[in-house]
Amino acid sequence: xxxxxxxxxxxxxxxxxxxxxxxxxxxxxxxxxxxxxxxxxxxxxxxxxxxxxxxxxxxxxxxxxxxxxxxxxxxxxxxxxxxxxxxxxxxxxxxxxxxxxxxxxxxxxxxxxxxx
Amino acid sequence: xxxxxxxxxxxxxxxxxxxxxxxxxxxxxxxxxxxxxxxxxxxxxxxxxxxxxxxxxxxxxxxxxxxxxxxxxxxxxxxxxxxxxxxxxxxxxxxxxxxxxxxxxxxxxxxxxx
Numbered sequence: 692x693x694x695x696x697x698x699x700x701x702x703x704x705x706x707x708x709x710x711x712x713x714x715x716x717x718x719x720x721x722x723x724x725x726x727x728x729x730x731x732x733x734x735x736x737x738x739x740x741x742x743x744x745x746x747x748x749x750x751x752x753x754x755x756x757x758x759x760x761x762x763x764x765x766x767x768x769x770x771x772x773x774x775x776x777x778x779x780x781x782x783x784x785x786x787x788x789x790x791x792x793x794x795x796x797x798x799x800x801x802x803x804x805x806x807x
Numbered sequence: 808x809x810x811x812x813x814x815x816x817x818x819x820x821x822x823x824x825x826x827x828x829x830x831x832x833x834x835x836x837x838x839x840x841x842x843x844x845x846x847x848x849x850x851x852x853x854x855x856x857x858x859x860x861x862x863x864x865x866x867x868x869x870x871x872x873x874x875x876x877x878x879x880x881x882x883x884x885x886x887x888x889x890x891x892x893x894x895x896x897x898x899x900x901x902x903x904x905x906x907x908x909x910x911x912x913x914x915x916x917x918x919x920x921x
Contacts, residue, residue, distance in 0.1 A: 725911075734914060738909045794855065
């Protein structure tokens with residue numbers, strides 16, 4: 692069965708701290724895709740990154756970096772030198788190629804609060 | 808230029824009423840979706856359409872009926888609204904339905920049932 696777990700419900704940090712958001716997934720597919728989305732207080736859902744199951748390279752985009760490890764079924768997200776504008780709910784999501792539906796299975800979300 | 812737009816942004820109505828939420832995308836995508844976000848922020852897929860054809864109906868009550876007049880539009884009609892329907896409903900679109908393409912979301916419609 693497919694599942695995404697974000698064990699951290701809420702995280703609070705002070706500005707400029709680094710923070711890592713954990714994501715663990717379960718799937719029987721060999722081909723799948725992992726995503727991170729950001730939902731700021733204004734409510735919209737913003738796509739951040741996609742990773743496919745065959746590409747375990749870590750990715751860095753400015754202050755954001757992602758660590759994909761198939762051995763532990765994890766796709767963690769690190770924000771370096773956090774800023775108040777990073778305060779949001781962050782969702783990890785999974786889609787499986789064999790379902791052929793594009794269905795996204797979301798984790799429960801992690802609420803990140805960055806205090807000045 | 809808004810890529811995925813939903814209207815209305817807020818919808819407050821009485822139990823038992825019928826209401827519709829409209830969604831349009833100008834990205835040229837073939838696939839569109841409806842998701843429901845409950846009060847605990849949990850997001851769950853409801854429907855997806857590819858080129859006007861239903862792909863997913865995720866055990867949603869019959870009171871919910873999606874309609875796709877063309878591949879740029881996917882509207883959601885809800886009959887006999889119940890208290891439990893209160894949620895934020897998100898429309899999304901993607902380039903294909905194989906799961907690889909990222910989904911782009913609208914800003915959501917907050918539905919409140921009185």
